[in-house]
Amino acid sequence: MEELQSALRDRGLAVSYVPEKGRCLVTTNDFYPGEVIISQEPYVCVPNNSATESRCDGCFASGNLKKCSACQVVWYCGSTCQKSEWKLHRLECDALSKLDKDRQKSVTPSIRLMVKLYLRRKLQSEKTISATATDNYNLVEELVSHMKDIDEKQLVLYAQMANLVSLILQWPDINIKEIAENFSKLACNAHTICDSELRPLGTGLYPVVSIINHSCLPNAVLVFEGRLAVVRALQHMPKGAEVLISYIETAGSTMTRQKSLRQQYFFTCACPRCIKMGQQDDIRESAILEGYRCKDNICNGFLLRDSNDKGFVCQECGLIRSKEEVKKIAAEIRETSDKASKSLSSGNLKECISMHKMIEKLQQKLFHPFSISLMQTREKLLKMLMELNDWRAALSYCKLTIPVYQRVYQEFHPLLGLQYYTSGKLEWLGCLGTRRMLSNH
Numbered sequence: 097m098e099e100l101q102s103a104l105r106d107r108g109l110a111v112s113y114v115p116e117k118g119r120c121l122v123t124t125n126d127f128y129p130g131e132v133i134i135s136q137e138p139y140v141c142v143p144n145n146s147a148t149e150s151r152c153d154g155c156f157a158s159g160n161l162k163k164c165s166a167c168q169v170v171w172y173c174g175s176t177c178q179k180s181e182w183k184l185h186r187l188e189c190d191a192l193s194k195l196d197k198d199r200q201k202s203v204t205p206s207i208r209l210m211v212k213l214y215l216r217r218k219l220q221s222e223k224t225i226s227a228t229a230t231d232n233y234n235l236v237e238e239l240v241s242h243m244k245d246i247d248e249k250q251l252v253l254y255a256q257m258a259n260l261v262s263l264i265l266q267w268p269d270i271n272i273k274e275i276a277e278n279f280s281k282l283a284c285n286a287h288t289i290c291d292s293e294l295r296p297l298g299t300g301l302y303p304v305v306s307i308i309n310h311s312c313l314p315n316a317v318l319v320f321e322g323r324l325a326v327v328r329a330l331q332h333m334p335k336g337a338e339v340l341i342s343y344i345e346t347a348g349s350t351m352t353r354q355k356s357l358r359q360q361y362f363f364t365c366a367c368p369r370c371i372k373m374g375q376q377d378d379i380r381e382s383a384i385l386e387g388y389r390c391k392d393n394i395c396n397g398f399l400l401r402d403s404n405d406k407g408f409v410c411q412e413c414g415l416i417r418s419k420e421e422v423k424k425i426a427a428e429i430r431e432t433s434d435k436a437s438k439s440l441s442s443g444n445l446k447e448c449i450s451m452h453k454m455i456e457k458l459q460q461k462l463f464h465p466f467s468i469s470l471m472q473t474r475e476k477l478l479k480m481l482m483e484l485n486d487w488r489a490a491l492s493y494c495k496l497t498i499p500v501y502q503r504v505y506q507e508f509h510p511l512l513g514l515q516y517y518t519s520g521k522l523e524w525l526g527c528l529g530t531r532r533m534l535s536n537h
């Protein structure tokens with residue numbers, strides 16, 4: 097701990113302890129918007145490989161990969177990445193090679209992450225891999241596991257996964273119970289590694305970054321540069337401020353956010369947004385983000401359930417929408433979504449787009465203009481239209497998402513920046529298209 101404190105002191109940080117929260121990271125210097133507060137290489141990480149998608153184990157690149165010829169499980173983009181991973185993979189490769197083909201198929205990214213965790217611990221304790229103040233197994237040991245909060249079904253699953261890890265490692269004195277506990281630890285502490293466009297690539301464990309607590313109104317944000325985790329300030333942070341990032345998607349009502357924090361991280365958030373739960377402006381915000389729109393098309397009022405539960409009343413003009421009408425549109429949306437997922441799984445992108453256009457029309461009739469569901473549908477349309485190189489149509493949906501982004505994300509949030517960037521890129525691509533058409537005439 098002393099070593100960690102002194103390593104952090106040089107970066108203007110310290111670990112502090114708050115009784116109801118546990119450990120937390122605080123600043124001992126000022127940090128300004130965009131500035132890097134801390135960056136960390138993963139203790140262990142693994143790409144999200146599946147039957148349909150593979151990435152390099154070293155740099156997470158896709159395309160032009162070669163399988164490790166010995167184990168036939170792990171992919172590399174070239175010899176540089178293979179060499180940089182070799183100390184650890186040498187042991188993993190031995191273990192994986194001994195498995196029969198069927199067992200090898202059950203080696204999911206989560207199983208590999210755990211195998212790598214044990215191998216790295218072993219290599220560091222043997223001093224084959226050096227340890228530092230911010231890169232050692234003691235930091236992993238100090239992470240919370242929430243074993244007491246996990247339900248029976250999850251415990252059984254972790255026990256089965258632990259057995260598989262033990263079978264792969266074949267260490268005589270391995271503690272299965274400890275492996276199961278470590279799975280629980282990874283579930284609450286590991287981070288999803290995303291690319292610069294925030295698409296998920298893999299999972300990594302960053303024990304110092306894991307000290308940072310959650311807030312639904314964070315003052316910092318976690319992004320990735322390759323597999324390096326980088327925490328940047330979203331606002332000016334004076335000396336003595338607690339560094340806070342969001343563990344979940346912050347675009348959502350207080351109830352939605354609290355639910356996902358309880359389910360995955362087992363705590364009740366008491367951030368400045370959450371303590372307002374049930375207060376007038378929180379009720380209003382939730383009704384705007386997740387509620388229905390006014391029957392009158394030009395009214396932007398938000399709706400609340402009426403006292404005898406027959407419908408929803410606009411808080412601006414008093415118009416009532418009946419429950420039946422709401423149910424009817426909701427059912428149409430569900431039906432169209434089912435059709436859309438069928439056309440997606442059969443690979444018919446054009447059909448899927450026209451289904452989503454219908455969903456978007458229906459959601460516009462049902463939800464408030466700032467609705468998260470409506471924004472998500474437009475986001476899907478944007479991505480699918482980009483796949484078809486239909487820049488103009490993509491741009492029109494991108495523009496529609498921006499007011500919602502501005503409402504739910506802070507000024508310096510990377511998701512908002514990314515949306516501005518996408519919009520600019522689409523304007524440019526659209527212009528290029530027009531110029532090309534003109535020059536062809």
Ligand SMILES: [Zn+2]
Pocket residue numbers: 152153154155156157172173174177
């Ligand atoms: Zn690579």
Ligand SMILES: [Zn+2]
Pocket residue numbers: 164165166167168169170185188189190
């Ligand atoms: Zn191998």
Ligand SMILES: [Zn+2]
Pocket residue numbers: 311312313353365366367368369370
């Ligand atoms: Zn909160």
Ligand SMILES: [Zn+2]
Pocket residue numbers: 390391392395396397410411412413414415
């Ligand atoms: Zn109204």
